[in-house]
Amino acid sequence: MTLMKSWVESANSANTPFPLNNLPYGVFAIDGVEPRCGVAIGDMILDMYAAEEAGLIEIADQPVFDVPYWNDLMELGPEAWATLRTRLQQLLAEGASEQSAVEALLVPLADASLEMPLVVSEYTDFYAGRQHAANMGAILRGSPDLPANWLHIPIGYNGRASSVVVSGTDIHRPLGQSKAPDAEMPSFGPSKRLDIELEMGAIVGTSSEFGQPITVDEADKMIFGYVLLNDWSARDIQGWEYQPLGPFQGKAFGTSISPWIVTSAALEPFRTATPPREKELLPYLNSTIDGLYDIELEVLMKPNGSDTTTSLSKTNYSRMYYSAAEQLCHHAIGGCGMNAGDLLGSGTISGPTKTEYGSLMEVSWAGREPFTLEGGETRTFIEDGDTMTLRGAAKGDGFQIGFGDCVGTILPSVKLP
Amino acid sequence: MTLMKSWVESANSANTPFPLNNLPYGVFAIDGVEPRCGVAIGDMILDMYAAEEAGLIEIADQPVFDVPYWNDLMELGPEAWATLRTRLQQLLAEGASEQSAVEALLVPLADASLEMPLVVSEYTDFYAGRQHAANMGAILRGSPDLPANWLHIPIGYNGRASSVVVSGTDIHRPLGQSKAPDAEMPSFGPSKRLDIELEMGAIVGTSSEFGQPITVDEADKMIFGYVLLNDWSARDIQGWEYQPLGPFQGKAFGTSISPWIVTSAALEPFRTATPPREKELLPYLNSTIDGLYDIELEVLMKPNGSDTTTSLSKTNYSRMYYSAAEQLCHHAIGGCGMNAGDLLGSGTISGPTKTEYGSLMEVSWAGREPFTLEGGETRTFIEDGDTMTLRGAAKGDGFQIGFGDCVGTILPSVKLP
Numbered sequence: 016m017t018l019m020k021s022w023v024e025s026a027n028s029a030n031t032p033f034p035l036n037n038l039p040y041g042v043f044a045i046d047g048v049e050p051r052c053g054v055a056i057g058d059m060i061l062d063m064y065a066a067e068e069a070g071l072i073e074i075a076d077q078p079v080f081d082v083p084y085w086n087d088l089m090e091l092g093p094e095a096w097a098t099l100r101t102r103l104q105q106l107l108a109e110g111a112s113e114q115s116a117v118e119a120l121l122v123p124l125a126d127a128s129l130e131m132p133l134v135v136s137e138y139t140d141f142y143a144g145r146q147h148a149a150n151m152g153a154i155l156r157g158s159p160d161l162p163a164n165w166l167h168i169p170i171g172y173n174g175r176a177s178s179v180v181v182s183g184t185d186i187h188r189p190l191g192q193s194k195a196p197d198a199e200m201p202s203f204g205p206s207k208r209l210d211i212e213l214e215m216g217a218i219v220g221t222s223s224e225f226g227q228p229i230t231v232d233e234a235d236k237m238i239f240g241y242v243l244l245n246d247w248s249a250r251d252i253q254g255w256e257y258q259p260l261g262p263f264q265g266k267a268f269g270t271s272i273s274p275w276i277v278t279s280a281a282l283e284p285f286r287t288a289t290p291p292r293e294k295e296l297l298p299y300l301n302s303t304i305d306g307l308y309d310i311e312l313e314v315l316m317k318p319n320g321s322d323t324t325t326s327l328s329k330t331n332y333s334r335m336y337y338s339a340a341e342q343l344c345h346h347a348i349g350g351c352g353m354n355a356g357d358l359l360g361s362g363t364i365s366g367p368t369k370t371e372y373g374s375l376m377e378v379s380w381a382g383r384e385p386f387t388l389e390g391g392e393t394r395t396f397i398e399d400g401d402t403m404t405l406r407g408a409a410k411g412d413g414f415q416i417g418f419g420d421c422v423g424t425i426l427p428s429v430k431l432p
Numbered sequence: 433m434t435l436m437k438s439w440v441e442s443a444n445s446a447n448t449p450f451p452l453n454n455l456p457y458g459v460f461a462i463d464g465v466e467p468r469c470g471v472a473i474g475d476m477i478l479d480m481y482a483a484e485e486a487g488l489i490e491i492a493d494q495p496v497f498d499v500p501y502w503n504d505l506m507e508l509g510p511e512a513w514a515t516l517r518t519r520l521q522q523l524l525a526e527g528a529s530e531q532s533a534v535e536a537l538l539v540p541l542a543d544a545s546l547e548m549p550l551v552v553s554e555y556t557d558f559y560a561g562r563q564h565a566a567n568m569g570a571i572l573r574g575s576p577d578l579p580a581n582w583l584h585i586p587i588g589y590n591g592r593a594s595s596v597v598v599s600g601t602d603i604h605r606p607l608g609q610s611k612a613p614d615a616e617m618p619s620f621g622p623s624k625r626l627d628i629e630l631e632m633g634a635i636v637g638t639s640s641e642f643g644q645p646i647t648v649d650e651a652d653k654m655i656f657g658y659v660l661l662n663d664w665s666a667r668d669i670q671g672w673e674y675q676p677l678g679p680f681q682g683k684a685f686g687t688s689i690s691p692w693i694v695t696s697a698a699l700e701p702f703r704t705a706t707p708p709r710e711k712e713l714l715p716y717l718n719s720t721i722d723g724l725y726d727i728e729l730e731v732l733m734k735p736n737g738s739d740t741t742t743s744l745s746k747t748n749y750s751r752m753y754y755s756a757a758e759q760l761c762h763h764a765i766g767g768c769g770m771n772a773g774d775l776l777g778s779g780t781i782s783g784p785t786k787t788e789y790g791s792l793m794e795v796s797w798a799g800r801e802p803f804t805l806e807g808g809e810t811r812t813f814i815e816d817g818d819t820m821t822l823r824g825a826a827k828g829d830g831f832q833i834g835f836g837d838c839v840g841t842i843l844p845s846v847k848l849p
C-alpha cells in the first residue's frame with residue numbers, strides 16, 4: 016500500500032505518523048474549550064464535535080461526538096466504523112470538495128493537550144510474549160521453561176481500569192509491601208524495582224453477550240483499534256504479593272496508553288500471522304485470520320534534567336505468540352461478557368536478543384547487569400524523575416501509521432496520609 | 433439495639449429481614465414500569481423514584497432516583513447517606529405524619545422482580561478467610577500452611593465486573609480448558625468441578641484519588657454497604673490456568689449478589705473486631721475501628737425438581753481475618769484509584785469445622801468425600817439444574833437485618849458458536 020494524499024500538506028510526509036492512511040482517534044483539549052473527540056491528520060486535529068455539528072459527519076440518528084470519548088462510536092459497530100473512516104478519507108483527500116469547510120475545523124496538534132481517548136470499561140493484561148515469559152522464568156525461577164499452560168492458553172489476569180491513564184500523566188512511585196529473600200518480615204515503602212512493560216493494547220469495540228462464547232474470527236471483528244501500552248510494574252511488590260492470586264498492587268498504580276487509537280482498519284495492510292504453534296491449540300482457538308500486525312516498537316529512557324534520550328530496545332508486535340483476537344476469544348469462552356471500551360494488554364513484547372527486550376527487568380536481568388544511558392548515567396530500574404517513552408509505527412511504502420508517543424515520568428512517592 | 437417500630441405492620445415481625453432498623457437499597461421492576469430504586473420495608477418496597485417526585489425525599493439539588501441504580505446516591509457521600517436514612521426512618525416510623533402519602537408509594541415485594549442494585553464499576557475478590565486458605569492449601573498442596581504473604585497482606589485479585597449478576601440470574605455451566613493431573617494434554621469442555629464461594633461483598637461508595645493512598649479508618653467511611661456474594665468457581669478450569677497469573681476464566685462466568693444492599697449504617701450495631709493478629713501487621717494496616725460484623729450466614733442446595741432444600745453449612749462473617757476496610761486500604765495503598773460502585777468480595781468464609789465450610793470444594797474435600805442431600809441424592813460438586821442459595825442476617829434483640837437470598841441455578845453449558 017502507498018501513501019494516500021491529503022490536502023493537509025503535512026499529512027503527505029513520509030515521516031508523519033498521521034497520514035490519510037491512518038486517521039487515529041483521540042480526545043483533545045484546547046484553551047477555553049471542553050475536551051472533545053478529534054482525528055489526527057498530519058500536524059493537525061480535525062474537531063469531530065464541530066464536524067458533526069456542521070453536518071459534515073453524520074453517523075447515527077443521535078450525535079456521536081457530543082461526548083469526550085470514542086465509546087459511543089464503538090457501540091455503533093463495525094459498519095458505522097467503516098462508514099466514518101470512508102467519510103473522513105473523502106473529506107480529507109486531495110481534491111475534496113469540502114476542503115474549505117473542513118479546513119476551518121482543524122486545530123494545530125501542537126496547541127492541543129491530549130486526554131484519554133476512551134472510557135476504559137475493564138482492563139485485562141495478557142502474557143503472550145514467548146521470549147518475555149522465558150526470560151521471566153529464567154530470572155525468577157532459574158529456568159526458561161514456560162509455565163505448563165503457556166503453549167495452550169493465552170493466559171492473562173484482570174487488571175485495574177481505574178489506573179489506566181493517558182500518555183503524559185505523571186506516575187508516583189508506588190508504596191507497597193515487599194520482602195527481601197533473606198528478610199524475616201516484609202517491609203513497607205516506595206518500590207525499589209520500578210519497571211515498564213512494552214505492550215500493545217487492543218480495544219474491544221462491540222459487546223459479547225454474558226453467557227455466550229465467541230470464535231476467534233468473531234473476536235477479531237470486535238476489535239476497534241490498538242494503542243501503545245506501558246504496564247508500569249513494581250517488581251518487588253509484585254514478587255511478594257503474586258502467589259497464589261497473581262499480580263495486584265504491583266500493577267495497579269498506573270498503566271499508560273498512547274493518546275491515539277489506531278483503528279484496526281488502518282492497520283489492515285500490516286496483518287501478519289502468529290508464529291508456528293509449538294503445540295497444537297485446542298480447536299476453539301483456531302481461526303482463519305492473520306491476527307498480529309507488523310508494528311515496529313521502541314523503548315526510550317531519559318533521566319531528569321538530561322537533554323539526551325537513550326533508545327533501550329527495538330522490537331516488533333509480530334513477536335507475540337498469541338493475537339489479541341485469540342486472547343479475546345479465550346476471555347469470553349466461559350461466558351464472560353465483553354464490552355465496548357474493554358482494554359486488552361498484549362503482554363510484554365520482547366524479541367530474542369537483549370536489544371529487543373521490552374522491560375528493564377529483562378534489559379538489566381533483574382538488576383544484575385546495569386546498563387549505561389547516553390550521557391553516562393547507569394540504571395537497573397527506573398529512578399525518580401526518569402521519563403520512559405514507548406514509540407511505535409507500522410511502516411508502509413512511503414508512509415507510516417503511528418500512535419503518538421506513550422510517555423510517562425516517575426515522580427517520588429507520596430507521603431502516607 | 434431493639435426493634436424500631438414502623439407503621440408498615442409486616443416490618444415489626446421478628447422474622448422479617450427488613451424491619452425499620454434495616455432499610456436496604458435495591459432496584460425493582462413491576463408490570464409496565466421501568467426498573468427503579470426501592471427500599472425494602474417488611475413485605476413492601478418504597479418506590480424511591482415516586483417518593484422523590486412527590487417531594488417526600490430531597491437529598492440533592494438534582495434528582496438522585498431518576499436512574500435505576502444507587503451509584504448516584506453513593507457519590508453524594510456519607511453525609512447524604514445519613515440524611516437519607518434518617519428521613520426514611522422518619523417517614524416509615526410508627527406515628528409518622530406522612531404515613532398516608534408514603535403508603536400510596538409502597539409496592540408489594542411479592543409482585544416485584546429485583547434487578548442489579550448498582551452499576552459495578554470494578555470487582556475485586558479477596559482471600560481473607562483463614563480457615564478457607566488453610567483448607568485450600570491442604571487440598572491443593574497437601575499442607576494447611578498459609579502462603580508466605582497471607583498473614584501480612586489481605587491478598588486479592590481483580591475480578592470481572594461484567595460477570596456480576598443479581599440473585600435469580602441463571603448461570604450456564606462454563607466451557608473452558610482443564611487438564612487432568614495424569615493427562616498429557618489439556619482438554620476443552622464444560623467444567624466438571626463447579627462450585628460456589630460464600631462471601632460478603634463490600635460496596636465502595638466514595639472515590640479515592642488516583643495516586644493517593646488512604647488509611648483503614650478512611651476506607652471504612654468509604655464503604656456504602658454490603659451484599660451477599662456467591663463467587664461461582666470452576667475448580668478444574670481454575671486449577672489449570674492459575675499459575676502464575678491467578679484466577680481468570682475459572683471465575684469469570686458469573687458472580688451473584690443479593691438483591692439488597694444493606695447499608696453500613698444498618699449494620700453498625702453488629703460491628704465486631706477482627707481476630708487477634710498472628711503476626712503484627714505493617715502500620716499502614718492499623719486502625720481504630722472494629723471492621724467486621726456479626727452476620728450469620730448459610731449455604732443451601734436444592735436439586736432440580738426437588739421439593740427439599742438442604743442446608744449445607746452455617747457460619748459467620750466474623751470468621752474473617754481481614755476486614756473490608758483493611759482490604760480497601762491495601763487496594764489503594766499504591767495509588768490505585770477506587771470508585772463508587774467498586775465491589776470487594778471478602779473471600780470465602782469458612783469456620784473451623786466442616787459444618788461451617790463455605791465452598792463445596794471444602795465440604796466434599798475436593799470431591800473425595802461426597803455428601804448426601806435431604807431426599808437422598810449425593811453430590812461432590814454442582815450438577816446441572818441445582819439451585820444454590822446464600823442466606824444471611826445480623827440478629828438483634830427481636831429483629832434481624834437480612835439481605836434477601838442470593839440464589840442461582842446452574843444451566844447446562846451452551847454450545848460453541
